[in-house]
Amino acid sequence: MRTVYVNGDYLPESEATVSIFDRGFLMADAVYEVTSVLDGRLIDFDGHMARLERSLAELEMNKPAAFDELLGIHRDLVRRNGVTEGLVYLQVTRGSAGERDFVFPDPETVAPTLVLFTQAKPGLADNPAARRGIKVISIPDIRWARRDIKTTQLLYPSMGKMMARRAGADDAWMVEEGHVTEGTSNNAYIVRGKRIITRELSSDILHGITRAAVLRLAREAQMEVEERAFTIAEAQAADEAFITSASTFVMPVVEIDGATLGDGTPGPVARRLRDIYLEESRKAAI
Numbered sequence: 001m002r003t004v005y006v007n008g009d010y011l012p013e014s015e016a017t018v019s020i021f022d023r024g025f026l027m028a029d030a031v032y033e034v035t036s037v038l039d040g041r042l043i044d045f046d047g048h049m050a051r052l053e054r055s056l057a058e059l060e061m062n063k064p065a066a067f068d069e070l071l072g073i074h075r076d077l078v079r080r081n082g083v084t085e086g087l088v089y090l091q092v093t094r095g096s097a098g099e100r101d102f103v104f105p106d107p108e109t110v111a112p113t114l115v116l117f118t119q120a121k122p123g124l125a126d127n128p129a130a131r132r133g134i135k136v137i138s139i140p141d142i143r144w145a146r147r148d149i150k151t152t153q154l155l156y157p158s159m160g161k162m163m164a165r166r167a168g169a170d171d172a173w174m175v176e177e178g179h180v181t182e183g184t185s186n187n188a189y190i191v192r193g194k195r196i197i198t199r200e201l202s203s204d205i206l207h208g209i210t211r212a213a214v215l216r217l218a219r220e221a222q223m224e225v226e227e228r229a230f231t232i233a234e235a236q237a238a239d240e241a242f243i244t245s246a247s248t249f250v251m252p253v254v255e256i257d258g259a260t261l262g263d264g265t266p267g268p269v270a271r272r273l274r275d276i277y278l279e280e281s282r283k284a285a286i
């Protein structure tokens with residue numbers, strides 16, 4: 001049985017509880033981060049904690065613990081659960097005032113809830129899907145307008161994954177005003193010639209931590225990067241496409257709404273970026 005963390009305690013997962021009045025449960029009044037683990041070490045940890053701080057600040061929520069303490073909890077959970085490859089999930093909610101009320105409770109008297117758990121994922125780096133590439137469909141983006149805040153309001157992304165699955169695909173790219181915003185749980189890219197194209201940062205998309213690292217590494221490798229929106233038609237006519245996220249790293253896309261890209265296998269740019277990202281992030285892991 002897994003050991004999980006709840007508000008200061010390490011507990012067996014079956015004994016870990018949160019109040020039914022917790023605002024994370026009642027209102028999705030919560031933010032989260034997912035940090036991947038390779039070789040038993042944390043990937044892009046500083047980036048995830050910086051984004052957590054920003055999400056909390058945007059929602060006027062108190063930070064539940066200092067950076068060093070959060071690092072310690074991540075490391076303890078990885079060690080206690082013997083995770084060599086997998087994820088650490090962290091969630092902070094606005095806590096429980098012991099009642100249901102739309103008005104935020106006083107942060108001086110109601111402490112945030114902090115929960116962390118690990119998910120072991122052997123084969124996360126050597127993922128067969130990365131050798132095959134994935135298929136995506138497009139769906140309308142009907143999420144709220146603050147997608148730059150990493151909240152637990154994940155019903156629509158979850159529905160999007162189900163729509164993809166029912167259509168025989170792996171994931172969905174969301175489209176707003178004719179342009180792709182992002183994937184249900186990842187950032188979206190296309191490649192034209194040697195140029196990598198991905199939507200620019202704004203409140204329309206989550207500012208992916210993997211995105212930031214991959215674009216930095218691409219520029220360091222003298223690849224061209226263009227940050228702008230693209231349409232599904234442009235993506236279908238592209239040489240390559242891929243997604244990035246903490247749990248998939250760089251994952252090639254080989255089909256978009258039934259149209260095959262290139263020869264239907266992962267392209268050289270996506271494969272190279274995946275290799276570079278895995279190599280560099282393993283080196284920098286803590």
Ligand code: PLP
Pocket residue numbers: 034182183184185186187205206207208209210211244245246247
């Ligand atoms: N976009 C959305 C909507 C996501 O949910 C995620 C990850 O969960 C990402 C992008 C990728 O972000 P990151 O690279 O930080 O995992």
